[in-house]
Amino acid sequence: MTRTTTNIQRTLAYALVATSVVAASVSPLLAVPASAAEKAVAPEKNPPGDIPDSQVFVTYSAKSGYSLKVPEGWARSDLGNGVSFVDKLDGVLVKETADNAVPTLDTVKTAFIPDLEKRSRALKLGKVEQVQLPAGKAVRISFSSNSEPNAVTNKQVRLENEIYVYHKGGKTVSLQLYAPYGADNVDQWNLMSRSFRWK
Numbered sequence: 380m381t382r383t384t385t386n387i388q389r390t391l392a393y394a395l396v397a398t399s400v401v402a403a404s405v406s407p408l409l410a411v412p413a414s415a416a417e418k419a420v421a422p423e424k425n426p427p428g429d430i431p432d433s434q435v436f437v438t439y440s441a442k443s444g445y446s447l448k449v450p451e452g453w454a455r456s457d458l459g460n461g462v463s464f465v466d467k468l469d470g471v472l473v474k475e476t477a478d479n480a481v482p483t484l485d486t487v488k489t490a491f492i493p494d495l496e497k498r499s500r501a502l503k504l505g506k507v508e509q510v511q512l513p514a515g516k517a518v519r520i521s522f523s524s525n526s527e528p529n530a531v532t533n534k535q536v537r538l539e540n541e542i543y544v545y546h547k548g549g550k551t552v553s554l555q556l557y558a559p560y561g562a563d564n565v566d567q568w569n570l571m572s573r574s575f576r577w578k
Contacts, residue, residue, distance in 0.1 A: 419501040420525050422537040428468045428562035436570065439464075440578075443475055445545075445552055448574035450567075468526075468536060469562070471571065472555040482544045482551060484509055487518050500525035500535075510543075514575045518544040523560055536560075543572050 436448040439462070449471055453464040461474040480486070488507060496502050505521030520542040525535045537560040545552045554575060556568045 417501045417525060419503065419523070420535045420537050422560035426559040426561040428559040428564070430469065430558075430562075430564050430567040432566075434567065436574075438574075441473075441475070444550070444578045445475070446574075446576050446578065447473070447554065448571055468538075469558045469564070470556075472557075473552060474555075475550060475552045477549055478546070478551045479549045480551075481546050482518050484518060487520065487544065491520075495520075495522070500527070512543075512545075512573055512575065514545055514577055515547065517546075517572075519572075520544075541568060541572070543575070545575060545577075547577050 430450060435451040437451045438446055439449045440446040441462070449464045450466065453466040453469075453471070456463045456465070458474075460476060461472065463473070464471040484507060492504065492507065496504070499522070502522055502524045505523070507518070507520050510517055510519045521540070523537060523539050526538055528535050538557050539560045539562070540555060540557045543554040543556075545554070552575075554572060556564075556571060558564050
């Protein structure tokens, strides 16, 4: 395994925790590898998790040198080399690492996707593509997955996820957005992913 591959796995593996979040009471740090035999749960017919059009966004600025807009009022948790913002079944996770290797489609597919499939519950991969954003080129990974079972009800929720991987000057930041599958958050997710800026 090359050093570049190892760095990318370490950089992006943190984003997997979103697949384990069922509710605000479930820690996003409790992700565990899922059984390969687990079947996808059916999405809710009328899924909760729509971010309202009236939602106010505020700028979060990291001391390490980046900023982005996040929903005002969501519960914030400062994590090791990252931060999360959670509201019920919706969440935003940010992870940063020092890494000289620039993530590419090839390195993401070979180094990260297999690990993503191994750790996520009933993952179904969508598009993996390079996108041009105001902060520069990024890699976007779309997928759906099961959440961890709720600690009280044992219920799982089908989630949709997007991970954006940004890189500049020896630093890689991954931004993960997740919500119940079918929730209408396209505009809000676009706003957040496009608001990312390097200082």
